[in-house]
Amino acid sequence: xxxxxxxxxxxxxxxxxxxxxxxxxxxxxxxxxxxxxxxxxxxxxxxxxxxxxxxxxxxxxxxxxxxxxxxxxxxxxxxxxxxxxxxxxxxxxxxxxxxxxxxxxxxxxxxxxxxxxxxxxxxxxxxxxxxxxxxxxxxxxxxxxxxxxxxxxxxxxxxxxxxxxxxxxxxxxxxxxxxxxxxxxxxxxxxxxxxxxxxxxxxxxxxxxxxxxxxxxxxxxxxxxxxxxxxxxxxxxxxxxxxxxxxxxxxxxxxxxxxxxxxx
Numbered sequence: 567x568x569x570x571x572x573x574x575x576x577x578x579x580x581x582x583x584x585x586x587x588x589x590x591x592x593x594x595x596x597x598x599x600x601x602x603x604x605x606x607x608x609x610x611x612x613x614x615x616x617x618x619x620x621x622x623x624x625x626x627x628x629x630x631x632x633x634x635x636x637x638x639x640x641x642x643x644x645x646x647x648x649x650x651x652x653x654x655x656x657x658x659x660x661x662x663x664x665x666x667x668x669x670x671x672x673x674x675x676x677x678x679x680x681x682x683x684x685x686x687x688x689x690x691x692x693x694x695x696x697x698x699x700x701x702x703x704x705x706x707x708x709x710x711x712x713x714x715x716x717x718x719x720x721x722x723x724x725x726x727x728x729x730x731x732x733x734x735x736x737x738x739x740x741x742x743x744x745x746x747x748x749x750x751x752x753x754x755x756x757x758x759x760x761x762x763x764x765x766x767x768x769x770x771x772x773x774x775x776x777x778x779x780x781x782x783x784x785x786x787x788x789x790x791x792x793x794x795x796x797x798x799x800x801x802x803x804x805x806x807x808x809x810x811x812x813x814x815x816x817x818x819x820x821x822x823x824x825x826x827x828x829x830x
Contacts (some may be wrong), residue, residue: 569609573600574636576734576767580785582620582630590616592792594630598734598784603760603768605799608788609812614771617788618736622653622751635733652727655738659719663799664712667720668703669694671711675729697725700764702755717752724759728766736769741777749777757781775803775818775825787811 575597582594591613598604608614620626623639632639635650652675662669662671663681668695672694673686686694698704703721706714714722720740727735737756741749760768760781770782778785778799785802789811795802808816808827815830 575599575633576602576635577621578633579617579620580630580631581615582632583628584616584620584625585628590791591620591627594793596786596793598769600767602784603782604770605782605785605803606769606771606788607775607785607808607811609773611790612788612811613791614788616736616737618653618655618771618790621736622651624699624780652730652731652732652735652737654720654723654736654740655728656742657738658723664710665705666711667707668709668711668714668718669707671699671722672725672729675726678730686711692798693729694725696804697728698722700728700759701725717748719800720744720752721755724756728759732766734769735766735773738771739773740770741772753777753779759776775808775827778803778825780823 575589577596577598579594579596582591584591594613594617606614606617616625620627621634656678661680666681669681669691670686671680673690674680674682676690681798695704695707698707700719701721701724703718703725706718706722711719724735724737740756741752744752753772756768757765757779768781772778781800784797785799786796787802787807794811795807803818803825805818806814808818817827817828817830819828
């Protein structure tokens, strides 16, 4: 009996190069497969945001190939493909009208729309509430956006991203601005989103190893627009790699499946 073939990758980036006034990304090669949850680490200016912009279709590559869920940019309709990749970013929070109810923000995920200016249909309302239960924020469903805390906004945006039935969810520094207790509660919720029958593959972009929970299986480290290392987290997340990543002498500690670092 022949061995079962590997499933096609969710994301495959080959020889990706992005140039504007300077070279932003240099020959990025990276593959994400079903069942994997990735962390993207890097200092400010390392190319993390540019890579996310390429994946979500907001930044065009200079050369290279980007394939998501079997569709390749330049060969397939990228507008439809963008709906398969959810993005939760603080940039979105500034684009939502202060008076927009949280539930309407979630419903807007159906058509990748911000600020509905209309009452959701009963079916959309039911689905939005179900997703808000999943992200543990139903109590704010009727509240206007301007009254929500940072943590509540992140939960609402995740529910919004899940509305469209996406294949990959990217979280761009979602714990920024959260206090320690809110951060831990948020990360536990995120673990539940990434596991179980309706699990969604996650990509977490962060500066902080403390935010890497046991859910995450792989790490991609970017340094000055290049891949420093990529692969299983137990092989890539090391003191030596973090020291090279941040140009500092760093010691990584692991305690009860969570991480912390200190400077030597």
